[in-house]
Amino acid sequence: MYDYAIRFEEDSAPGLAIFCRDLPELNSYGEDRKSAISEALNAIETTLSIYVDQRRVIPVASAPEAGGHVVRLPAVTVAKIALWNAMMQRDMRKADLCRLLGVHQAQGDRLVDFLHTSKIEQLEAALKAFDLRLSVTVQPYCAERMGFPRHR
The missing domain is CATH 1.10.260 (434 Repressor (Amino-terminal Domain))
Incomplete structure (x- = not known):
């Protein structure tokens, strides 16, 4: 539901720019794919803070596109x-x-x-207080690669 897909684009300087179509305000950067992925969670949480500051509803994540990377939120x-x-x-x-x-x-x-x-x-x-409860599922990290369905 809130596993946002990010995509990478080569930047004019060495490195990768990070974008998320569900959170168009997201703007981040990494020196390489690994550092870009590690920066992505912080970038998402910073972007979510913008939504709070602007009193906007936070959108659900859309399905990832081919070649994207999904960031699983805590x-x-x-x-x-x-x-x-x-x-x-x-x-x-x-x-x-x-x-x-x-x-x-x-x-x-x-x-x-x-x-x-x-x-x-x-x-x-x-x-x-809003008549909502948190539901947590536990899955192995490799569940999707093993063919198990992804729970949301």
Whole structure:
């Protein structure tokens, strides 16, 4: 659902530019494919922060195209996306979230701050206030190569 596909383009300088069609604001760079992939998660989380700043719904990921690389987001990041999108569906602001959860402003802000690490338990409690629950699946890294279906 939020496994974003990125693509690489040769840059005029040595290296690769990183793009994501689902997150057009994403802009990053790596010296080679390996460093570009390692930069991609940070670039995605930074881009998600832009969506929060602009009070926009975070889009679901579309199917990857041939030659792309899929970035699997951490469970905490996916939970923050779900929380943010639930807030947007109800036209809520961060202050509304704080009132709903009975938490201080700083604590509520961190729940939708993609550049801050939150405890999964706090996110689960926040999602519960929206009648949502987090569901986690565990798969081997090589599941897709072995022909197992990909869960979302």
